[in-house]
Every structure is written in structure tokens, then in C-alpha cells.
Amino acid sequence: MTAWAIWLVLAGVLIAAELFIGTFYLLMLALGLVxxxxxxxxxxSLEWQLLIAAVVGIGATIALRRSGFGRRRVRQATSDPNVILDIGQSLHVDQxxxxxxxYIARVKxxxxxxDVELVPGISALPGQYVIREVRGSRLIVAP
Structure with missing residues (x-):
């Protein structure tokens, strides 16, 4: 097997492993292998092949880390609609x-x-509100 085929097979192995892990970092290292x-x-020569693979792989990994795709976004579970399905739903507050x-209210x-709590800084008027957060058994709402 030729050297370039070995490099591409190794890149394919990393791409397959990346499918199981779900991050883009192994994909960046596979770019280095390509x-x-x-x-x-x-x-x-082999020395230059290794150097090029290392520089491209590390450079792609650093570029991914500095981009928005390489950072994990930390969200509080109390305000994450993927965790609490009530977030984004609307309800009516009478008083x-x-x-x-x-400002608090009791709504069905x-x-x-x-128990419903109004987001601070918003005037307390009756009407439709959207759930923004859930803290325990209290719904935090905003218009």
C-alpha cells in the first residue's frame, strides 16, 4: 500500500470515530491526515509529511477552538427549552x-x-405572558 493511501485510511478511521463521539476535533485532526x-x-519526504500533517491538524483544531463551533454553550437547565418543555409556552395573568x-400571581x-413571577423591570399589567424560566414550582414570565 502506498504512503498516501495509508494517510487517507487513517483519516477515514478518524472520521468514523468522530461520528461516534460527536465533536469536530477528530475531524480537524483528520484534515491534518488528509x-x-x-x-x-x-x-x-516522510519527515515533511509528518510535519505538514501535524501543522494542519493542530492549526485546524486551534481554529475550531477559537470559532463559535468549538465552544460549549453553558445554559442553565431552568431556562433551557430543550430540558423544560414549558419554556416558551404562553399563559394569561389576570392580576x-x-x-x-x-410581582407574583397565581394562575391556572x-x-x-x-405561582408566577414577573421578570424584573417589566410593568405588571394583566394579559398574555410567555414562560421564560422555571424555578421549582414557580414560573418566571415576560410579556
Missing amino acids: AGGIAALLQV WQAQGDV YRGAMW
Whole structure:
């Protein structure tokens, strides 16, 4: 088997492993292996093939890390609609009650009575509101 074919087989193995892991980092290293395979196809010496593969793989990994795709976005579970399906749903509030600097209400939502808290900085008027967060048994809403 020729050197360039070995490089491409190794790149294929990394791409297959990346499918199971779900990150793009192994894909970036596979790009480095493909670059090494191209260098081997151009009949560059083995030392230069290894150097090109390493530089391209590490460079692609660093570029991925600095981009928005390489960073994990940390969200609180209380405000993540993928965790709590009530987030984004609407409900109707008839009357707000001031409790210190927080406005609260008691509303019927999904067949049960819930405590509702208004997001700070919004005027407390009756009407339709959207659930933005769930803290325990209290729904945090905004217009």
C-alpha cells in the first residue's frame, strides 16, 4: 500500500470515530491526515509529511477552538427549552400582586394552579405572558 493511501485510511478511521463521539476535533485532526496524504501524493519526504500533517491538524483544531463551533454553550437547565418543555409556552395573568420588589400571581396552567413571577423591570399589567424560566414550582414570565 502506498504512503498516501495509508494517510487517507487513517483519516477515514478518524472520521468514523468522530461520528461516534460527536465533536469536530477528530475531524480537524483528520484534515491534518488528509494534508499528510496530499504531501505523500506529491512525493514529499516522510519527515515533511509528518510535519505538514501535524501543522494542519493542530492549526485546524486551534481554529475550531477559537470559532463559535468549538465552544460549549453553558445554559442553565431552568431556562433551557430543550430540558423544560414549558419554556416558551404562553399563559394569561389576570392580576399581579406586589411582594416587595417582585410581582407574583397565581394562575391556572395545564390544569393546575401555579405561582408566577414577573421578570424584573417589566410593568405588571394583566394579559398574555410567555414562560421564560422555571424555578421549582414557580414560573418566571415576560410579556
